[in-house]
Amino acid sequence: MPDESMPRQAPARHALGQQAQGQTPSQTVGPFFGYALPYPGGPDVRAPWLHDAIRLHGTVSDGAGDPIPDAIVEIWGADAAGRPSTERGSFDRDQHGFTGYGRAAVDRDGHYSFTTLKPGAAREGSAPYLVVALFARGVLHHLFTRAYFDDEPEANAADPLLSRVDADRRDTLVARSDAPRSYRFDVRLQGDGETVFLDYGTEV
Amino acid sequence: MQRPASQPELTQATISGEIADRHGRERDAAASAGAPLAAHPRRDFAPYRSTLLRHPTHELVRADPEEIELVSPAFGHTDVSPEEADLTIQHVGEPLGERIVITGRVLDGESRPVRNQLVEIWQANASGRYVHKRDQHPAPLDPNFTGVGRLITGDDGSYRLTTIKPGAYPWKNHRNAWRPAHIHFSFFGSAFTQRLVTQMYFPGDPLFALDPIYQSIVDPAARERLVASYDHDVSEPEWSLGYRWDVVLTGPKSTWMEPEDADHA
Numbered sequence: 465m466p467d468e469s470m471p472r473q474a475p476a477r478h479a480l481g482q483q484a485q486g487q488t489p490s491q492t493v494g495p496f497f498g499y500a501l502p503y504p505g506g507p508d509v510r511a512p513w514l515h516d517a518i519r520l521h522g523t524v525s526d527g528a529g530d531p532i533p534d535a536i537v538e539i540w541g542a543d544a545a546g547r548p549s550t551e552r553g554s555f556d557r558d559q560h561g562f563t564g565y566g567r568a569a570v571d572r573d574g575h576y577s578f579t580t581l582k583p584g585a586a587r588e589g590s591a592p593y594l595v596v597a598l599f600a601r602g603v604l605h606h607l608f609t610r611a612y613f614d615d616e617p618e619a620n621a622a623d624p625l626l627s628r629v630d631a632d633r634r635d636t637l638v639a640r641s642d643a644p645r646s647y648r649f650d651v652r653l654q655g656d657g658e659t660v661f662l663d664y665g666t667e668v
Numbered sequence: 669m670q671r672p673a674s675q676p677e678l679t680q681a682t683i684s685g686e687i688a689d690r691h692g693r694e695r696d697a698a699a700s701a702g703a704p705l706a707a708h709p710r711r712d713f714a715p716y717r718s719t720l721l722r723h724p725t726h727e728l729v730r731a732d733p734e735e736i737e738l739v740s741p742a743f744g745h746t747d748v749s750p751e752e753a754d755l756t757i758q759h760v761g762e763p764l765g766e767r768i769v770i771t772g773r774v775l776d777g778e779s780r781p782v783r784n785q786l787v788e789i790w791q792a793n794a795s796g797r798y799v800h801k802r803d804q805h806p807a808p809l810d811p812n813f814t815g816v817g818r819l820i821t822g823d824d825g826s827y828r829l830t831t832i833k834p835g836a837y838p839w840k841n842h843r844n845a846w847r848p849a850h851i852h853f854s855f856f857g858s859a860f861t862q863r864l865v866t867q868m869y870f871p872g873d874p875l876f877a878l879d880p881i882y883q884s885i886v887d888p889a890a891r892e893r894l895v896a897s898y899d900h901d902v903s904e905p906e907w908s909l910g911y912r913w914d915v916v917l918t919g920p921k922s923t924w925m926e927p928e929d930a931d932h933a
Contacts, residue, residue, distance in 0.1 A: 625731050667728060
């Protein structure tokens, strides 16, 4: 029982300016976040009735192909010009504003849905995308991915990340137009069609 | 309260054996690679059975963070009111349980404060029961405790919250499985790559060695970083016990660049 035998010491106080410290480890979000993390307006990053709103939606499924009913999805994206928003107010949305951040719990069929802006590309030579973070019971450390857009074929073909991913898995990073101003982005945690998940140097 | 039927015959001994085997394999692999043990849990940590169909089997693909990933959503006092940091004042009456204060700082890997960022928490009540329709544990709900709070860190990265100590609770990973008492925390860093959801534990819990979620962190030193310290200076006479827990969010973030014309300013 190494954890119990180790002497416990209060950590050094106010270690500002001292040596770098170790990463605090992740733990699963568990099944009981329902009163804590989802919030009214969380999925409506851009008010759905505004002409420039797009929908990003999809199903989260497991290695058996079954939808996961207890995942929670976050998106974070730039504005139409490719710039990150610095607006506050993600918890109390200004119906005409845009903070870029959204959160949606999946429903019992594993489905999530956001309305947001289609971002512009952040850099010359990069394709536009939304950052997606996924949390669930059974997922001990959240998973990052990106949702690119299938109506940007030229930009996608030149994008440095998409170019590096195996061709047969690349489509898992691309949201598919399924209706006017609507894109489908399914997330498969394991198995056939497993989504490409990303390491930003954060897998420590 | 009716006692539920007993669980499947997957014993703690089997789970504990699997934990020990995996820890041994991870230590050997780290030693032969000359690499440190990982700080984060292994996503394919089989003793925690819910991981089996929920971990990716492909290696994660290394991505260069772009600007959007190197900054974080902005939260502020328009989003969160100061009362939300006190979980004991959300109802007409006071919740049952041991009143506690938890305080600490959120820092980056260079010990710089993560200032003015969002912290969210949720937890079971003193009996080990969550306000959640899927929590079937036959322990009493507390009408004066929802178990949800949030706050914005100060300029020095500090946070402080008041709550009650949560109870341990049973779960169905294996027969006689109990989660050590814990509080769920969600953090945003100064970059979205630093996003972290985790659980804070209390010192000396006898369930640590038995819990496959806690033990999914294979590095003992990293596990210790999830355990708060009792701090008598945080305890308040005739009022509450105090715990201190600092959090470190490493990972890439934007570096402040000196303007090109700085020499001419």
